[in-house]
Amino acid sequence: MTAAISKLTVTSESLVHPPSQVTTEKPLLVSFTICPFAHRTAIVLRLKNRPYFYESIDLQNKPQWFLNEVPTGKVPALFVATDSGQDVIFESAIINEFLDESFPQPLAAATPLARAKERSWIAYSEQLILQQFNLMCAQDKQTFDELLVALVENLSKLKPAVGEPYFDGVRFGLVDAALAPLFYRLKWLPRVKLAIRDQARHSDGAQRLFTWMETLADSPVVREALPQGHDQAFVDFFMAKDSYALV
Numbered sequence: 642m643t644a645a646i647s648k649l650t651v652t653s654e655s656l657v658h659p660p661s662q663v664t665t666e667k668p669l670l671v672s673f674t675i676c677p678f679a680h681r682t683a684i685v686l687r688l689k690n691r692p693y694f695y696e697s698i699d700l701q702n703k704p705q706w707f708l709n710e711v712p713t714g715k716v717p718a719l720f721v722a723t724d725s726g727q728d729v730i731f732e733s734a735i736i737n738e739f740l741d742e743s744f745p746q747p748l749a750a751a752t753p754l755a756r757a758k759e760r761s762w763i764a765y766s767e768q769l770i771l772q773q774f775n776l777m778c779a780q781d782k783q784t785f786d787e788l789l790v791a792l793v794e795n796l797s798k799l800k801p802a803v804g805e806p807y808f809d810g811v812r813f814g815l816v817d818a819a820l821a822p823l824f825y826r827l828k829w830l831p832r833v834k835l836a837i838r839d840q841a842r843h844s845d846g847a848q849r850l851f852t853w854m855e856t857l858a859d860s861p862v863v864r865e866a867l868p869q870g871h872d873q874a875f876v877d878f879f880m881a882k883d884s885y886a887l888v
């Protein structure tokens with residue numbers, strides 16, 4: 642899997658807008674360099690061995706072609722070719738389900754109940770990603786400490802499978818793709834990891850959570866799905882916000 646993924650060509654050639662080069666074989670992922678939600682979709686594209694065009698937009702000055710097509714004004718959006726031209730889908734969880742249903746080797750669970758539970762956890766994970774963002778934006782110790790406690794408490798509610806590397810078992814699935822971006826970005830929030838590691842001394846659930854978080858954060862597909870220059874852009878973005886986490 643890793644060898645195949647590393648051969649993928651992710652092109653960020655300059656596109657005519659609205660993007661006209663999109664083909665059935667090669668959709669366009671519209672992103673913002675440090676966006677964890679777009680990272681979710683890039684992970685699934687890689688798990689599915691799909692090449693894609695990639696374009697990062699300025700969220701402070703969104704291009705009109707993007708606003709014309711994406712009513713939420715949020716990234717990620719995936720532009721895909723259709724028989725009659727082109728279409729766009731938005732919302733990372735929905736894009737990821739679409740990709741999963743469109744290409745072989747399902748990532749989603751096998752039964753309706755198990756798939757519904759995955760969707761529940763994916764919906765829950767959006768709140769965690771927003772909490773992480775707010776924690777990165779905290780500018781003083783008191784705010785940081787309060788938000789840290791809240792994030793750790795909510796992370797502790799996640800229940801990865803017993804004795805398995807991934808959330809639902811042996812395979813990297815859609816819940817893993819939804820949360821891996823958060824876990825990767827905890828390298829800038831080591832106190833979150835330390836708090837969960839401390840809990841792991843007394844709790845099997847916390848131990849499982851800690852191991853799962855580390856597995857995903859270190860996973861090659863998660864790292865390779867990041868756009869070039871991600872880490873520097875991430876630090877620059879939050880430094881500009883006087884992030885307490887980075888002092």
Ligand SMILES: N[C@@H](CCC(=O)N[C@@H](CS)C(=O)NCC(=O)O)C(=O)O
Nearest residue numbers: 676677678700715716717732733734
């Ligand atoms: N629920 C959305 C959240 C996407 C989201 O919040 N994206 C942020 C960037 S990470 C965004 O586009 N923000 C711009 C805005 O809200 O105007 C998803 O899962 O795709």
